[in-house]
Structure formats: structure tokens, C-alpha cells
Amino acid sequence: MARKITYQQAINEALDQEMARDPRVIIMGEDNAGGAGAPGEEDAWGGVLGVTKGLFHKYPGRVLDTPISESGYVGAAVGAACNGLRPVAELMFVDFIGVCFDQIYNQAAKFRYMFGGKAETPVVIRAMYGAGFRAAAQHSQCLYNMFTHIPGLKVVVPSNPYDAKGLLIQAIRDNDPVIFLEHKVLYTMEGEVPEESYTVPFGEANVAREGDDVTIVAFGRMVNQALTAAAALQKQGIHCEVIDPRTTSPLDEDTILESVEKTGRLVIVDESTPRCSMASDIAGIVAQKAFGALKAPIEQVTAPHVPVPFSDALEDLYVPSPARIEAAVTRVKEYR
Amino acid sequence: MSETLNREGLLKAYRIMRTIREFEERVHTDFATGEIPGFVHLYAGEEASATGVCMHLTGADYIASTHRGHGHCIAKGVDPVGMMAEIWGKATGTCKGKGGSMHIADLSVGMLGANGIVGGGGPLICGTALAAKIRGTKDVGVCFFGDGASNQGTIFEAMNLAAVWKLPAIFVAENNGYAEATSSKYSVPCEHIADRAPAFGMPGVIVDGFDFFAVHKAAGEAIKRAREGGGPTLLEVKLSRYYGHFEGDQQTYRAPGEVQTLRETKDCLMQFRRRVTADGEITDAQLDAIDGEVKTLIDDSVVRAKADPKPAPAELLTDVYVSY
Numbered sequence: 001m002a003r004k005i006t007y008q009q010a011i012n013e014a015l016d017q018e019m020a021r022d023p024r025v026i027i028m029g030e031d032n033a034g035g036a037g038a039p040g041e042e043d044a045w046g047g048v049l050g051v052t053k054g055l056f057h058k059y060p061g062r063v064l065d066t067p068i069s070e071s072g073y074v075g076a077a078v079g080a081a082c083n084g085l086r087p088v089a090e091l092m093f094v095d096f097i098g099v100c101f102d103q104i105y106n107q108a109a110k111f112r113y114m115f116g117g118k119a120e121t122p123v124v125i126r127a128m129y130g131a132g133f134r135a136a137a138q139h140s141q142c143l144y145n146m147f148t149h150i151p152g153l154k155v156v157v158p159s160n161p162y163d164a165k166g167l168l169i170q171a172i173r174d175n176d177p178v179i180f181l182e183h184k185v186l187y188t189m190e191g192e193v194p195e196e197s198y199t200v201p202f203g204e205a206n207v208a209r210e211g212d213d214v215t216i217v218a219f220g221r222m223v224n225q226a227l228t229a230a231a232a233l234q235k236q237g238i239h240c241e242v243i244d245p246r247t248t249s250p251l252d253e254d255t256i257l258e259s260v261e262k263t264g265r266l267v268i269v270d271e272s273t274p275r276c277s278m279a280s281d282i283a284g285i286v287a288q289k290a291f292g293a294l295k296a297p298i299e300q301v302t303a304p305h306v307p308v309p310f311s312d313a314l315e316d317l318y319v320p321s322p323a324r325i326e327a328a329v330t331r332v333k334e335y336r
Numbered sequence: 337m338s339e340t341l342n343r344e345g346l347l348k349a350y351r352i353m354r355t356i357r358e359f360e361e362r363v364h365t366d367f368a369t370g371e372i373p374g375f376v377h378l379y380a381g382e383e384a385s386a387t388g389v390c391m392h393l394t395g396a397d398y399i400a401s402t403h404r405g406h407g408h409c410i411a412k413g414v415d416p417v418g419m420m421a422e423i424w425g426k427a428t429g430t431c432k433g434k435g436g437s438m439h440i441a442d443l444s445v446g447m448l449g450a451n452g453i454v455g456g457g458g459p460l461i462c463g464t465a466l467a468a469k470i471r472g473t474k475d476v477g478v479c480f481f482g483d484g485a486s487n488q489g490t491i492f493e494a495m496n497l498a499a500v501w502k503l504p505a506i507f508v509a510e511n512n513g514y515a516e517a518t519s520s521k522y523s524v525p526c527e528h529i530a531d532r533a534p535a536f537g538m539p540g541v542i543v544d545g546f547d548f549f550a551v552h553k554a555a556g557e558a559i560k561r562a563r564e565g566g567g568p569t570l571l572e573v574k575l576s577r578y579y580g581h582f583e584g585d586q587q588t589y590r591a592p593g594e595v596q597t598l599r600e601t602k603d604c605l606m607q608f609r610r611r612v613t614a615d616g617e618i619t620d621a622q623l624d625a626i627d628g629e630v631k632t633l634i635d636d637s638v639v640r641a642k643a644d645p646k647p648a649p650a651e652l653l654t655d656v657y658v659s660y
Contacts, residue, residue, distance in 0.1 A: 067500055071489060073459070076462035076463035076497060077463060078463055079400075079448070079461060079466070080467040082398075083467035085467045102490070103456070103490075106453050111441070112658070113434055115431050115443070116431035116433075116435060116655060117655030175658035175659065176657045
């Protein structure tokens with residue numbers, strides 16, 4: 001397993017391999033081919049950041065550029081899933097959920113229940129999320145908590161190239177609606193990724209680092225921030241266990257609870273704003289189910305309760321940093 | 337006589353329209369007793385629209401419906417007995433009592449659901465039509481929506497998308513004159529909803545929704561065009577609902593006698609009967625016999641719905657995911 005590719009290439013490869021395997025898989029989104037109807041080359045872009053590049057010519061008729069009509073085409077993906085396809089629709093930035101949420105949370109997410117278990121909606125909505133690109137308040141949010149709140153949806157937040165490929169293949173093969181969230185800062189992250197097709201199951205956390213002193217639960221890009229902090233803390237003699245749940249719905253509570261039973265100390269790192277967040281959700285679960293094991297108050301390292309700022313001076317303060325994680329770990333470790 | 341329907345087809349159309357009417361009149365009566373839970377929005381008066389369109393459809397064609405969806409369900413072939421049980425919240429209902437009036441769906445007959453979100457069905461029908469197009473079948477998708485939904489962005493987006501992708505989709509705007517209590521004369525600033533079709537590069541057709549034959553003909557042309565790869569059509573059906581927006585609506589916004597006049601002068605079942613019996617090929621006695629059979633069916637559906645069990649408590653937690 002020597003080959004290294006980027007997170008972005010891993011996503012492209014997952015789409016490619018699934019489209020080759022299953023003719024029911026189609027992809028659609030704004031500029032997913034890029035250049036449709038324009039004087040230049042079709043497939044000129046392959047997505048705004050090139051994530052779907054190269055698929056248009058390989059799979060004729062199955063890579064669709066869409067008008068800028070998120071409600072229209074996300075809903076069309078949902079409808080196509082009801083009629084036998086396995087569509088992957090790209091919502092360019094997750095922030096655009098505001099103009100198409102109905103088709104996801106009132107339609108796709110509820111069909112199976114409302115229709116008495118007689119519907120399957122195997123649709124994947126891919127979206128880019130997260131701060132770090134100086135893209136400001138409407139192109140930088142971290143909204144996985146909103147989707148996690150909705151019964152009927154599954155929510156995936158890969159933190160590395162290996163998981164990105166395996167989780168996306170799982171998402172496409174899954175028979176429920178899946179929200180697949182790609183952190184834009186991670187697109188250039190390199191990692192070892194097998195060339196062959198494989199799946200990473202939902203609801204199974206990855207213990208990214210083992211340790212006995214403090215449990216850190218982190219999501220998406222924050223897993224890498226937590227690993228950086230954990231490496232620094234190791235030098236101070238503090239051994240952190242870093243847990244990457246990989247999916248926020250379903251959530252692998254057991255791995256988190258077992259770790260907290262071992263360490264008694266918990267730090268949750270969540271790039272989202274703090275209210276009704278994954279951080280507060282996990283803090284609630286642990287307080288309820290592992291209260292007796294806790295030796296210190298639970299720390300939540302999150303963004304502040306503000307929109308994402310533009311200026312680098314402010315955005316860098318907004319995103320949870322390894323330094324803030326280290327400080328939180330130190331506080332819970334030293335708590336008596 | 338219709339140019340395209342034989343005697344058997346005419347009797348089938350009449351049976352469907354009569355079933356919708358009987359179903360809705362019965363729900364109206366029973367709702368007043370307080371036994372039916374939740375909200376119901378009745379389709380009585382609009383039967384010619386659902387029936388005129390759906391007579392052209394197969395089980396592989398999809399329709400998306402609205403909160404006023406009972407008529408579309410029956411016309412597309414959903415079992416009225418299961419529907420009645422669903423409306424009564426019973427385990428034997430079409431959706432096991434988990435959906436209710438506003439969410440009756442049966443994908444096995446191409447009924448993608450009544451929909452509690454106004455305009456929600458437009459994008460979905462683009463999707464079923466896209467799937468048909470990609471698979472290379474001749475199946476179509478039909479989105480029924482009201483004059484209220486005609487002002488929703490989802491409907492505009494869906495019509496645009498259908499035209500851009502040249503989808504086998506038909507948008508049927510059932511203009512019953514009122515979005516809840518607000519008149520379409522107020523909320524639709526152009527003269528007709530169909531006037532918007534050219535803006536999306538598709539034909540817009542206006543049809544009298546009290547006239548089954550007019551709907552059947554116009555829908556037939558649009559559906560044939562879609563099946564042949566000609567793309568989408570916007571069909572505006574002008575009609576009226578005989579009851580309120582929901583049951584319990586006192587309809588203080590309507591003119592006195594408005595519905596009574598329509599029932600007496602334009603009713604689709606009355607017009608249909610008059611036309612098909614005029615040349616003697618179909619007799620009043622045959623239609624009366626259908627009326628009797630339908631009444632028995634609906635009476636029976638209510639007896640069964642009342643007697644059927646409610647969902648077991650364990651059902652609360654099932655059917656959320658295929659696997660989780």
C-alpha cells in the first residue's frame with residue numbers, strides 16, 4: 001500500500017470506480033463536467049475545484065452539469081433515486097443547503113418512514129465544507145450537525161484520503177440518503193490509498209491514536225488538528241487517544257464511551273459553532289452514559305458562536321487550533 | 337365520444353372519477369364526526385384532472401402529488417381501501433399509518449407521494465423523468481401542483497431543469513382558484529399560469545378541468561410528446577374544489593353559492609354522464625351500477641378502516657433507514 005494520492009483524488013477515484021461498476025450511478029451538479037454549452041471544452045472544469053475532472057468523457061450521459069438551481073437538481077437526484085438510479089449530487093458548498101434543504105430533509109429523509117417502509121432513496125449529496133480558504137461567512141460553514149439532527153439521513157465526514165475513498169464508495173452503495181461532507185482544506189492532503197475498490201463501514205469510529213490519559217473526539221479536519229496536538233502533548237508525557245467517528249450519523253457511541261471509561265477525561269474538537277453541535281451532543285451522551293467514569297469536566301473546543309470571518313487574522317482565530325486543543329487537554333489532565 | 341377511449345375505457349374513467357368523488361364525500365362526512373385525525377384536503381370537484389391525465393399512464397410512469405392528493409392516488413391505482421385505513425391512522429393503511437392523508441404514496445404503482453410541502457414534487461418528478469431518460473425507457477413523470485405551488489421556486493426550477501434536460505415531464509397546474517384562502521387572481525400576476533411556459537421554452541396549454549374529455553385530450557398530447565422525446569409541457573387545468581382548503585375551513589373567502597352553482601352547472605361527473613349517454617352506447621343504468629359498486633367499495637373501506645388495528649408501539653421506531 002505504497003501509493004499516495006490526495007483526498008481530492010481519492011474522491012474522484014471512488015466516483016470513477018463506482019461509475020464503472022454500476023451503470024445506475026450518475027453524478028450531477030454545478031460544473032460537475034464544467035463548460036456545458038460554453039464555447040470552450042466541455043469537461044473544462046470537472047467541478048469548481050476539479051474533483052469530478054475526467055469523468056465526463058469516460059461516462060457519457062452520466063455526468064450532468066446543472067443550472068444553478070440547487071433545489072431543482074438536488075430534488076431531481078432524490079426523485080431519480082426513487083426510480084432506480086443511484087445519483088450523486090454535488091452541492092458545491094454546504095452553505096448552499098439553505099436553498100434546497102426541503103428536498104433533503106422533508107423529502108429524501110422522510111420518504112421511508114412516511115411511506116411505511118416501502119421506499120428506498122439511495123442518493124448521495126456531496127458538499128464541500130469548512131473554514132480555512134478565506135471564503136468568509138457563506139462559503140465556510142461546518143453544518144454536519146444540522147444534518148445529523150434529521151432522522152433518515154446518514155452523515156459522513158472523512159478526515160483523510162483513505163477514509164474519503166472507502167466512505168464514499170460505501171455511501172454510493174448505501175440504500176439510504178447520505179450527506180457526504182468534504183473539508184476543502186483537506187483536498188490537498190496526501191495519504192496511502194489502495195488502488196482497488198473498498199468500503200469503510202458507517203458507524204465505526206477510527207481510533208486514530210491510542211492513549212490512556214485523555215480521550216479526544218474530533219471530526220473531519222479537526223482529527224488532524226487533534227493528532228498534531230496529541231503528538232506535542234506526548235512530548236509532555238500526556239497520552240491522548242484520538243477518536244475519529246468518521247460518521248456523525250450513525251454515531252459509534254461505544255468506541256467513545258469505552259475510551260472515556262479508560263481515560264476518564266474527554267475533549268471534543270468540533271469546527272462547528274458550539275450550540276446544538278456535535279460537541280454538545282457527545283458531551284451530553286458521555287455525561288449521561290459514562291458519568292461515573294469522568295474525572296474532569298468535559299471540554300469542548302469549537303468555533304465561537306459567530307459567522308465565519310473573512311480576514312485571515314480573524315479566521316485563524318475562529319478555527320480550533322492545535323494550541324487550543326493542547327490547552328484543553330492540559331486543563332482536563334490537571335483537573336483535580 | 338372520446339376519440340381515443342373505447343367503451344371500456346370510458347367506463348373505467350367514470351369508475352375512477354366516481355371512486356374519487358365517493359371517497360372524498362365520505363371522508364368529508366366522517367371528518368365532521370371528529371373520528372378522523374389530523375388534516376385532510378379534499379379533491380372533490382377536480383376528478384376530471386387526475387383521471388384525464390392518469391388514464392394515459394402506466395405503472396412505470398411516476399406522478400408526484402400534493403397535499404390534496406387522494407384523487408391523484410386513486411387515479412394512479414393506489415388501493416382505496418388501504419388509503420382509507422391510512423387516513424384513519426391504521427396499521428393496514430397504505431403507509432402503515434405512518435404517513436396519513438398528506439403522505440399517501442405507493443411506489444409500486446408509480447405514485448411518489450402526496451406531499452405536505454407546496455411545490456415539493458416538481459424537482460422529484462424531474463428525477464424520475466431523468467432516470468427514465470437515462471435508462472432509455474419511454475416512461476414519463478407527471479407533477480401535479482396547484483395555483484399556490486405555481487409561485488414556488490421549486491416549480492420554476494423544476495420547469496427550467498426539465499426544459500434544459502429535455503425531460504419526459506409534464507407539469508399539471510391544477511388551478512382551483514385559491515391557494516388556501518388567497519385567490520390566484522391575486523397571487524398569479526399573469527392571466528394564466530400556462531402563460532409562464534414559453535419563458536421556460538415549453539408549450540403551455542390551458543384546459544377546462546370540468547371537462548374530462550378536454551383534459552384527457554390535452555394530457556394525451558403532452559404525454560405522447562414527452563414519450564417521443566419532445567420534452568416537457570405545462571398544462572394548466574382550470575377547475576374548482578368543492579370543499580375548503582382543509583376540512584373545517586368555513587370558506588368565508590368564497591362567494592355565496594359559488595360551489596353550488598358549479599355542482600349544478602359544470603360538475604365533471606354530470607358532464608361526463610350526459611356526454612357518454614347521449615348516443616346511447618353507454619346507458620345510465622350502466623353508470624348507476626358503477627355508482628352502486630363504488631359506494632359499496634367505499635362503505636366497506638370505512639367499515640374496515642374503523643375496525644382495523646392502530647400501529648403497534650414498536651412501529652414508532654421502524655422504517656427510518658434501510659440499515660443503520
